[in-house]
């Protein structure tokens with residue numbers, strides 16, 4: 297557009313200069329020159345216009361693509377969460393329903409959920425039906441794929457829920473829905489591994505977050521916000537035998553690769569769904585009493601600080617139960633090393649991560665004692681309230 301304007305301005309100046317003067321011979325020569333010039337101009341102009349249009353279209357396509365790439369990372373880095381008043385904190389905390397979390401969301405998950413089995417299908421239906429019953433209007437998808445394992449080929453299915461698939465950016469909350477293959481108790485064959493903390497409770501917490509924020513999430517979707525929420529329930533986190541790079545993280549390895557191959561926003565040439573992820577918040581091994589959750593990554597430390605702030609503010613308002621000090625769960629003052637988990641395939645591709653897992657692991661980890669009776673209900677409700685504030689502030693609900 298701007299190049300075409302400059303060219304037509306130059307043409308007018310040239311014509312005005314050529315017609316100046318009053319000598320007849322000179323005027324005739326000038327007229328011939330002007331005709332020749334006009335013929336040349338008339339011939340060259342369409343070509344010039346075509347070239348200008350071609351190059352401006354080219355540059356506009358490439359600048360749009362660069363714009364999207366720059367915008368996604370710039371917007372992610374400069375993202376500012378809402379900062380809530382005491383009244384708003386109370387409102388969001390009150391929306392978390394501990395009874396619904398436990399009875400409606402958690403109980404149906406407390407069965408064997410080994411990939412490719414009927415138990416897995418049952419709990420996937422439970423997750424989908426809970427989210428499908430909400431008013432926010434989640435787009436639900438089952439991401440199924442086959443993979444070879446030490447036990448042969450197995451079909452895995454991640455459950456994905458996105459509030460607004462077209463939104464440029466996403467906050468992801470994730471957990472794994474599968475349970476580890478485990479030998480039953482020889483003295484009591486009916487005693488099976490149900491992985492209450494690993495990871496039925498984290499999945500129930502995510503379902504309760506979606507339910508408790510339903511009204512505000514519906515409004516967020518209606519506003520067509522640039523930032524949306526995605527929920528991911530991974531299959532196949534657990535190893536079938538010993539944990540190795542190939543025998544573990546089946547669902548997250550598959551999804552990270554799939555998202556890296558999926559252009560986003562729609563039609564983008566250089567950006568994928570992975571660049572759309574502002575932050576991946578992974579919950580695992582939660583449910584036991586007195587969890588110590590430490591910060592694992594410097595690049596997301598400011599988001600870990602928001603969790604600390606939410607815990608402190610809820611504590612000061614008396615909105616947490618069985619919570620002895622204002623900073624009981626989220627700590628930045630010590631570190632016990634990294635933990636391999638579903639975030640790794642995303643972390644390796646540059647996705648910012650918050651890994652919410654207690655270290656050290658609960659004493660009942662990978663034992664038949666990882667059951668409902670060992671969970672600490674007030675802690676689970678407290679953590680869900682803290683996360684409700686975090687998510688609401690992140691999305692400015």
Ligand SMILES: [Zn+2]
Nearest residue numbers: 476494534662
């Ligand atoms: Zn496990």
